[in-house]
Amino acid sequence: MKGSRWFIIGIIAFLILMFAVEYHLPKKFVWIPTFSHNDSQPFGCAVFDSVLSTSLPKGYALSKKSLYQLEQEDSSQVRGILVVSNDLMLPRVDVESILKLAERGNKIMLVSTRFGSILQDTLEFYCTYSYFNANTLKKRVSSLALERDTIYWVGDSVYSSNLYRFYPQFIASHFLRTDSLPQRKLVEKDLMKQTTYEITDSDTAKIHNAYHPLLAFSRPWGKGEVILVSTPLLFTNYGMLDGNNATYLYRLLSQMGDLPIIRTEGYMKESAQAELSPFRYLLSQPPLRWALYLTMLAILLFMLFTARRTQRVIPVMREPENKSLEFTELIGTLYAQKKDCADLVRKKYIYFSEELRRDIQVDLDEVIDEERQVRRIAQKTGMDVDELCRFFRELRPVLDNEKIIISDVEMKRYIDKMNEIVKQI
Known part of the structure; x- marks a missing residue:
């Protein structure tokens, strides 16, 4: 019992030590954009939402509703709506809801690297798409590379400093615009050399000599406006904590004026919308939380009380029964019923000849040299040669003729003689 107690204490101490070590290990970052x-990973929005909820004067809230559901709400209050996604492929019903919300005076900011053909055709713009490679960004960040791309604010002249520097992976996408609709440029990317961009959609539009790719602009619509931004990775925890570049986010959000802002998560992937821990809902409900605690306590008590060594049941070992005699009686009964004494002699002769071959290397199957074999048997056993010769001459017809019939007395005499020879070896 004393040894079991120390064993349990050792197990508990080991578990506590492993928990403490695991808790203090540096957390591994996951560079997957979820928004x-x-x-709380770099491309989540836990820190982003927390900072905005405490700093925006008119309020900041989250919603799971789609743009269509927000448009259907009977609300006379004008507000700013923020949608952040890596792939914002909006259907026609949502595009129509955006225009209706803007006509009422709402300001909608759509932040993505892709917007879908319906929205692009409606607002007459095109956005280039660049695949985000997390490994390239991690290598650049881990190497502490100082090379960053420069973007500058062109929306207004209120701010004195309008330059910002980000890693190229954050600002890889940009807009190719047309001038058929009114627009207001907000952010441009600085390029040191001339580049050429082409719109292959319908193979009709081409734009050349784009010295300053556009990263954000605004389309007035009705009493409100639609703001389009091509840098969604900046609207994350990393973008909010990346040096002083958080002011870039506030400049963009300031385009919504004094309106309360609501960010909808209705267009995120289902895996990103799910809670990070499967126990989060259980812990959020008091009855379920106590049920979980009691279950864990019961498991712990079960482990403590069953960890000690228990005595195994000793099985009853019975002496094995000897079935040889019973088997011999059964075989003898069968032969007695058939009255086939000659076959029983032949079976005995097989074992007899095998014993002679194994013990004294005499092969009785060599009939040609039978006399020499008999003399060898006599030499090994000390029996009379003539007696052995008479015995094998009498036994040979019984072995060779399967139809011969002998009596019980003859059978016993033959078998006894073979047993006698084996004993004399």
């Missing part, structure tokens, strides 16, 4: 309010 989720519950994600």
